[in-house]
Amino acid sequence: MLTLHCPLQETDESVRRERFLTERLLIPERWIHEAKATRAHRDGDRHQQAMHLYRAGYWNQCHRLLIRHLASDCIINDNHDYLLDFLEGLAVPEHSASIQDWDTSGRVYLDYIRVIKSLQDIQQEVVSNDSEPDPDSRTLRILVVEIKPINNLVRRPVGYEMAKRVANILRVVLSLQQGDAAADPLSIPLAQLAPHISRLPMPEDYTLEELRSLTQSYLRQLVVSQ
Structure with a gap:
């Protein structure tokens, strides 16, 4: 009825x-x-x-519907707030415990959105304070911690797009950690960047392009150091 x-x-x-x-x-x-x-x-x-x-x-059914039909469009169109409202509710332990594949699906999207929003917070701090970000700031430390689980991105077209953006964010994060030296691309610690880049689920051609760029940067660092 x-x-x-x-x-x-x-x-x-x-x-x-x-x-x-x-x-x-x-x-x-x-x-x-x-x-x-x-x-x-x-x-x-x-x-x-x-x-x-x-x-x-119905947490599991809601999660399955989001991942299969709604999440990709939200990520591609930067409609993060809509997706975040669902994911934060589903992430509550007593809810996520009953969700199949939560750690490799919904949680990955949630981690990704949190990284994007953390970076936006850093950029807002820079604009508001008209100064360089503090490499020891709490927001930056959180961003470094949160970005690591995104190496487990789902292997689907939207995952590739997310991986590409994460690769760029990794460079920004490591640059910010260098403080004043961030203006110099040779100051980025490639030993920290390379392992993350190599594990991101990007298309083969994009992965090769990223690794080729890292190799060239590493060779330039060797020349400069000598």
């Missing part, structure tokens, strides 16, 4: 009826969201389906 009569579009009338169901008839609210998720699936509305699966407490 709920599946037949619960509309997806929220109106004053629908809110009144749902309040009657939950407060007077003591119908569990999750039943209503489950019914709406079923209707959204029928209508092909994946955003509504994901939202109601989440509100119904």
Whole structure:
């Protein structure tokens, strides 16, 4: 009955009826969201389906829908906040414990978005303070820690795009850690950068291009040091 009569579009009338169901008839609210998720699936509305699966407490199904159909578009279009709202809720231990492949799917996207936002925080600090970032700043230390798990990026086209951006972020992070020396590309510690670059799941041609660039930089460092 709920599946037949619960509309997806929220109106004053629908809110009144749902309040009657939950407060007077003591119908569990999750039943209503489950019914709406079923209707959204029928209508092909994946955003509504994901939202109601989440509100119904179907963590695993919500996660699967996000990863298969919504996450890629969010990453490619930089719609991180939308995805972050779901992922932070799913990351709660009592929720993620029931999610299949959380560590290699949803958690990877969550780590990636946190890295992007941490870098944006650093850039905002630079703009606000009109100064160079402090290489010992808390934000920068967090960014260095968070970027490591992204070496486990999912191997799919969106993962390649994420890996390319992470490769650039790694250079920025290591440059910032060098403080005033960051203006000199030869100051980037290649011994720290190379292992991360080599493990990122990028297309073969892009990986070769990155490693070729690292090799050239290393040779230039050797020449300068001599």
